[in-house]
Amino acid sequence: MSQTKTGSAATTEAPAKEPRGARRKRETRQRLMKAALELMAARGMDGVAINEITEAADVGFGSFYNHFDSKEAIHAELMREVLNSFGETMDHISNNLEDPAEILSTAVRYAVQRSADNPVWGRFLIQTALSADILSGLGQYMLRDIQRGIASGRFKLKDPLMAFTSVGGTVIGALTAQMEFAPADSTAKKVAQQLGLNLENIPERTASTVLQILGLTNEQADEVAHRPLPPVELRDSLF
Amino acid sequence: MSQTKTGSAATTEAPAKEPRGARRKRETRQRLMKAALELMAARGMDGVAINEITEAADVGFGSFYNHFDSKEAIHAELMREVLNSFGETMDHISNNLEDPAEILSTAVRYAVQRSADNPVWGRFLIQTALSADILSGLGQYMLRDIQRGIASGRFKLKDPLMAFTSVGGTVIGALTAQMEFAPADSTAKKVAQQLGLNLENIPERTASTVLQILGLTNEQADEVAHRPLPPVELRDSLF
DNA sequence: ATTATCTATAGATCTATAGATAATGC
DNA sequence: ATTATCTATAGATCTATAGATAATGC
Numbered sequence: 081m082s083q084t085k086t087g088s089a090a091t092t093e094a095p096a097k098e099p100r101g102a103r104r105k106r107e108t109r110q111r112l113m114k115a116a117l118e119l120m121a122a123r124g125m126d127g128v129a130i131n132e133i134t135e136a137a138d139v140g141f142g143s144f145y146n147h148f149d150s151k152e153a154i155h156a157e158l159m160r161e162v163l164n165s166f167g168e169t170m171d172h173i174s175n176n177l178e179d180p181a182e183i184l185s186t187a188v189r190y191a192v193q194r195s196a197d198n199p200v201w202g203r204f205l206i207q208t209a210l211s212a213d214i215l216s217g218l219g220q221y222m223l224r225d226i227q228r229g230i231a232s233g234r235f236k237l238k239d240p241l242m243a244f245t246s247v248g249g250t251v252i253g254a255l256t257a258q259m260e261f262a263p264a265d266s267t268a269k270k271v272a273q274q275l276g277l278n279l280e281n282i283p284e285r286t287a288s289t290v291l292q293i294l295g296l297t298n299e300q301a302d303e304v305a306h307r308p309l310p311p312v313e314l315r316d317s318l319f
Numbered sequence: 320m321s322q323t324k325t326g327s328a329a330t331t332e333a334p335a336k337e338p339r340g341a342r343r344k345r346e347t348r349q350r351l352m353k354a355a356l357e358l359m360a361a362r363g364m365d366g367v368a369i370n371e372i373t374e375a376a377d378v379g380f381g382s383f384y385n386h387f388d389s390k391e392a393i394h395a396e397l398m399r400e401v402l403n404s405f406g407e408t409m410d411h412i413s414n415n416l417e418d419p420a421e422i423l424s425t426a427v428r429y430a431v432q433r434s435a436d437n438p439v440w441g442r443f444l445i446q447t448a449l450s451a452d453i454l455s456g457l458g459q460y461m462l463r464d465i466q467r468g469i470a471s472g473r474f475k476l477k478d479p480l481m482a483f484t485s486v487g488g489t490v491i492g493a494l495t496a497q498m499e500f501a502p503a504d505s506t507a508k509k510v511a512q513q514l515g516l517n518l519e520n521i522p523e524r525t526a527s528t529v530l531q532i533l534g535l536t537n538e539q540a541d542e543v544a545h546r547p548l549p550p551v552e553l554r555d556s557l558f
Numbered sequence: 559a560t561t562a563t564c565t566a567t568a569g570a571t572c573t574a575t576a577g578a579t580a581a582t583g584c
Numbered sequence: 585a586t587t588a589t590c591t592a593t594a595g596a597t598c599t600a601t602a603g604a605t606a607a608t609g610c
Contacts, residue, residue, distance in 0.1 A: 126365035249488025379590040
């Protein structure tokens with residue numbers, strides 16, 4: 081248990097009075113996190129050696145253990161941070177909107193769009209969603225939003241469990257699809273285009289699909305899914 | 320390239336004339352496959368050492384290389400075999416039913432139910448669905464069934480891509496959920512029950528959900544999803 | 559003096575192969 | 585004689601730690 085955890089792990093700007101050594105340590109930690117994020121997004125936790133992380137971070141090998149106890153530990157930290165950053169955005173969205181359908185729609189559009197813009201982030205978000213128990217990751221936010229919609233009567237569900245499963249699966253499927261299609265030269269994109277599939281506006285179409293699963297009519301869902309997106313403030317140092 | 324591939328990898332009964340040595344070899348291979356299947360279902364390909372596979376199969380370590388070139392090779396073989404066995408069942412279902420909705424419903428009910436009965440099989444099916452490109456796994460069968468339904472007019476889709484994504488995500492989500500809930504003492508099960516969630520008949524409810532995504536009304540979907548299941552013949556040596 | 563980093567390395571783990579042993583089939 | 589298995593091991597890879605070096609802060 082030799083490592084020190086900085087109070088608020090994600091903040092970039094230090095409290096001004098932060099001594100130089102502490103800043104240096106924080107920066108090293110940050111470099112390790114960033115390097116691990118990219119490597120593990122691409123190849124998964126098991127596919128990456130600590131050696132590779134320190135190399136990519138341009139940090140001495142032994143320094144890794146000044147910051148993390150193990151590979152599992154840094155991976156867990158990364159998941160925690162991706163989720164926290166996502167959660168904060170979600171809270172921000174929730175606090176500025178009334179309609180539960182619009183809240184969920186905004187969250188979905190945000191997640192899908194951001195995964196296309198930043199596949200490293202997206203791949204990691206998917207890892208958190210699939211890892212261990214569902215409700216420790218993405219699922220908890222979805223569940224909260226869905227319950228809110230049920231309570232308010234906006235969502236009318238005959239089968240809450242299946243609705244939850246289906247919404248979750250749809251979102252993860254869309255994140256995956258979006259990242260397959262995002263690169264301009266991807267084979268997935270070519271195949272899809274040959275099949276005549278529409279690859280525009282996937283965030284909005286995902287949101288609409290999700291809302292229909294939750295009981296809105298086609299028209300209602302499309303309307304909500306195309307409302308103007310409120311600006312979302314991002315403050316992640318990692319991405 | 321020292322290994323020999325038996326013609327039809329999955330068959331149990333040999334052509335009677337098979338010499339003793341060949342049978343012995345086939346049985347060793349089979350034991351390796353079975354052991355790897357269980358270990359890799361639980362811990363993933365990377366989490367298992369070849370050593371552990373031969374130990375579990377009660378086979379000398381070096382013998383592994385009489386049958387497979389690498390860990391990747393045996394994993395690929397396992398995916399291929401799980402998928403083939405699934406595909407044959409799907410073909411059997413397709414050939415004996417007319418209604419595209421019923422064909423897809425039967426396939427979904429079969430996959431979900433069998434995952435509950437045999438979590439090792441289920442976990443592997445999920446691995447095939449998530450691995451590499453979507454359409455090499457489960458997806459190809461779904462895509463075929465959905466296209467058939469569109470062609471016949473049974474499914475009316477405004478957005479084929481999202482329908483496909485959503486159906487795929489829903490099925491994988493249901494497979495996962497079903498396996499979480501299947502063990503009598505699982506925590507997931509307790510949590511779900513405390514939330515008042517209905518855990519009965521998940522195969523049928525998944526099928527119904529999928530059909531609704533594909534444009535059937537609630538009532539139509541429920542009716543199809545509860546038709547009597549035609550008997551399905553299984554002939555997998557591995558499970 | 560303290561703290562964070564670095565280099566170097568011991569030990570564990572794992573893969574792939576070589577060569578010996580045992581069983582089969584002619 | 586051939587074939588499949590086995591045991592034993594060399595070599596590669598990776599983790600975790602020890603001890604040296606450099607920078608900071610008093």
